[in-house]
Amino acid sequence: MESGLISVDRWRNGSQAYFLTHMHSDHTRGLSGDWSQAPLYCSRTTASLFPSRFPGFDLSLLRVVPLSSWTSLSLRSPSSGSTVRLHFMAIDAHHCPGSVMFLFRGDFGCFLYTGDFRWDADAADEARNTLVDAINESPVDILYLDNTYCNPIYSFPSRQVAANLVADIIAAHPSHDIIIAVDSLGKEDLLVHVSRILNIKIWVWPERLRTMHLLGFQDIFTTDTSLTRVRAVPRYSFSIRTLEGLNTMCPTIGIMPSGLPWVKRPFKGDDKLSGSFLTASMKNETISAQKELQAAAVHKFHDYMYSVHYSDHSCYEEIAEFIKLVRPKSMKGIVVSSSSYVDPLYYFGRICGANQPPQVLLMRPDTAEEFRAVRIKSYSGSDKTRALAKGKKRKRDSHSSLKRNKKRARIQVKCAKIVEVD
Numbered sequence: 269m270e271s272g273l274i275s276v277d278r279w280r281n282g283s284q285a286y287f288l289t290h291m292h293s294d295h296t297r298g299l300s301g302d303w304s305q306a307p308l309y310c311s312r313t314t315a316s317l318f319p320s321r322f323p324g325f326d327l328s329l330l331r332v333v334p335l336s337s338w339t340s341l342s343l344r345s346p347s348s349g350s351t352v353r354l355h356f357m358a359i360d361a362h363h364c365p366g367s368v369m370f371l372f373r374g375d376f377g378c379f380l381y382t383g384d385f386r387w388d389a390d391a392a393d394e395a396r397n398t399l400v401d402a403i404n405e406s407p408v409d410i411l412y413l414d415n416t417y418c419n420p421i422y423s424f425p426s427r428q429v430a431a432n433l434v435a436d437i438i439a440a441h442p443s444h445d446i447i448i449a450v451d452s453l454g455k456e457d458l459l460v461h462v463s464r465i466l467n468i469k470i471w472v473w474p475e476r477l478r479t480m481h482l483l484g485f486q487d488i489f490t491t492d493t494s495l496t497r498v499r500a501v502p503r504y505s506f507s508i509r510t511l512e513g514l515n516t517m518c519p520t521i522g523i524m525p526s527g528l529p530w531v532k533r534p535f536k537g538d539d540k541l542s543g544s545f546l547t548a549s550m551k552n553e554t555i556s557a558q559k560e561l562q563a564a565a566v567h568k569f570h571d572y573m574y575s576v577h578y579s580d581h582s583c584y585e586e587i588a589e590f591i592k593l594v595r596p597k598s599m600k601g602i603v604v605s606s607s608s609y610v611d612p613l614y615y616f617g618r619i620c621g622a623n624q625p626p627q628v629l630l631m632r633p634d635t636a637e638e639f640r641a642v643r644i645k646s647y648s649g650s651d652k653t654r655a656l657a658k659g660k661k662r663k664r665d666s667h668s669s670l671k672r673n674k675k676r677a678r679i680q681v682k683c684a685k686i687v688e689v690d
Contacts, residue, residue: 269372269374269376269377269379270345270346270347270352270376271346272284272346273285273343273345273346273352273354274286274287274343274354274372275287276288276289276370276381276383276412277289277295277296277383278298279296279297279298279299279303279305280298281305283305283306284306284343284344285306285307285309285341285343285354286305286306286307286308286309287308287309287310287356287370287381288308288309288310288314289310289361289367289368289369289370289381289382289383289384290311290314290361290363290364290366290367290368290383290384290453291314291317291321291364291366291453292364292384292451292453292454293452295383295384296321299322299325300322300325301322301323301324301325302324302325303322303325304326304329306329307329307330307331308329308330308331309331309333309356310330310331310332310333310366310368311332311333311335311358311366311367311368312332312334312366313365313366313483314366314367314368315327315330315332315366316366316482317366317453317479317482318330320475320478320479320482333356333358333368334358335358335359335360335368335398336357336358336359336360336394336395336398337357338355338356338357339355339356339357340353340354340355341353341354341355341356342354352374352375352376353374353375354372354373354374355372355373355374356370356371356372356373357370357371357398357402358370359371359395359398359399359402360391360394360395361382361383361384361385361386361395362385362386362387362388362391362395362580363383363384363385363386363414363454363580363581364384364453364454364455364456364580365453365454365456365483367383367384367385368383369381369382369383369385369399370383371399371402371403371408373406377409377410378403378406378407378408378409379408379409379410379411379412380403380408380410380411380412380594380596381412381602382411382412382413382414382590382602383414383602384414384416384580384581385414385581385582385590386427386579386580386581386582386586387582387586387587387589387590388424388426388427388582388586389426389428396593399593399594400593403594403595407595407596407597408594408595408596408597409596409597409598410596410597410598410599410600411591411594411596411598411599411600412599412600412602413587413590413591413599413600413601413602413612414581414582414587414602414603415587415601415602415603415610415611415612416527416581416582416603417527417579417581417582417583417584417587418584418587418601418610418612418615419584419610420584420615421584422527422583422584423583423584423585424527424577424578424579424583425577427457427458427578427579427580428461430458430525430576430577430578430579431457431458431461431462431578432461432465433566433576433578434448434458434461434462434523434525434576434578435461435462435465435466437521437523437566437574437576438462438466438498438521438523439466441519441521443519444497444518444519444520444521445497445498445499445514445518445519445520445521446497446498446499446520446521446522446523447498447499447500447501447506447511447514447520447521447522447523448462448470448498448499448500448501448522448523448525449500449501449502449503449506449522449523449524449525449526450476450500450501450502450503450525451502451503452475452476452479452502453479454580455500455525455578455580456480456483456485458525458578459472459488459489459500460485460488462498463488464488466498468496468497468498469488469489469490469495469496469498470488470489470490470496470498470499470500471489471490471491471492471493471495471496471498471499471500472489472490472491472499472500473491473501473502474491476489476500476502477489477490477491506522506524508570508572508573510522511570511572511573512572514572515572520572521572521573521574522572522573522574523573523574523575523576524569524573524574524575524576525575525576525577525578525579526575526576526577526578526579527577527578527579527580527581527583584615587612587616588615588616591612591616591619592619595619595620596619596620597620598613598620599612599613599616599620600612
């Protein structure tokens with residue numbers, strides 16, 4: 269597509285139409301209350317959040333895009349001045365409230381931009397069927413893919429299973445206060461599930477409560493701490509030090525729902541969860557459901573802290589399923605700053621018929637050290653000697669080399685460091 273026509277999740281000058289996939293801050297960086305470049309297309313839910321997120325924003329610039337139907341737009345070619353007809357469709361991305369993928373087609377071809385998305389078993393059939401029908405009509409030339417967890421080291425259970433595990437931990441600690449780390453948008457389904465299955469209200473901070481009301485959740489959430497022992501708190505305030513301080517006043521457990529494997533010591537399974545309601549409820553489930561539960565990554569990181577692999581991004585297996593469904597001619601990862609970054613062509617280029625490029629891969633962590641970044645590279649015969657020589661030199665200076673590699677790969681999986689990805 270010719271530059272100067274549209275921008276997706278980018279807010280610099282120079283485009284004739286702008287598209288926002290969802291309201292997370294890493295996708296709105298550059299937007300502000302006085303932004304006024306051109307019409308901005310988004311879902312109805314995302315549009316409803318603008319007044320609270322960007323006070324003063326000119327709401328007349330917003331164009332609400334319906335789900336699962338084509339919309340047409342006439343643009344002007346910057347180079348020739350001729351009319352460019354653009355057709356686009358918004359499809360539910362199942363990431364956070366209001367999140368959508370955008371499918372674009374026209375004389376330039378067909379592009380699919382996923383934004384952040386979760387393509388798990390809980391994804392609605394409507395979105396799947398809409399996508400299949402659309403790409404059968406217009407095959408995708410380029411897939412712009414959420415590659416946050418495009419690495420075989422990442423495998424998550426469905427969000428339904430992970431939410432049950434969170435409720436399990438809470439039920440197993442009836443005398444504890446509970447804090448759950450969340451962002452300013454997202455994980456609403458998790459909190460609603462916990463509230464309903466345990467029949468409790470969830471405390472949230474005042475700004476979060478306003479967001480919940482905008483999203484239509486009126487009775488589940490509260491800002492009155494006397495009404496509940498379960499609190500959803502901002503991720504930036506969630507730390508071991510905070511939990512240790514809280515435990516001097518009242519027994520408190522912290523839960524981090526995230527796809528990042530930021531914990532190292534796994535939960536052994538013989539602690540307080542062994543007799544809880546979820547464990548008992550699984551006795552009559554199918555073998556496959558039990559295996560899915562066992563595969564759920566529950567880690568006890570500290571006496572006061574658990575991590576549960578509840579993620580709003582697709583894991584490796586789900587990305588593979590999605591690419592096989594879409595079968596694009598080519599694709600590009602849209603996440604380049606993640607510590608888990610891998611170019612999706614490295615693993616899935618064969619589906620597109622493209623060459624698989626060299627790329628940075630991350631190895632599984634062990635109990636002694638953090639993730640190590642490894643450069644995967646194809647050698648020619650003449651390059652092998654040089655590569656071996658370079659390898660010996662790197663060994664002599666392994667400490668500084670490791671530091672450089674960590675910085676280069678932006679590895680932030682540390683003992684008490686939480687990376688805000690979800």
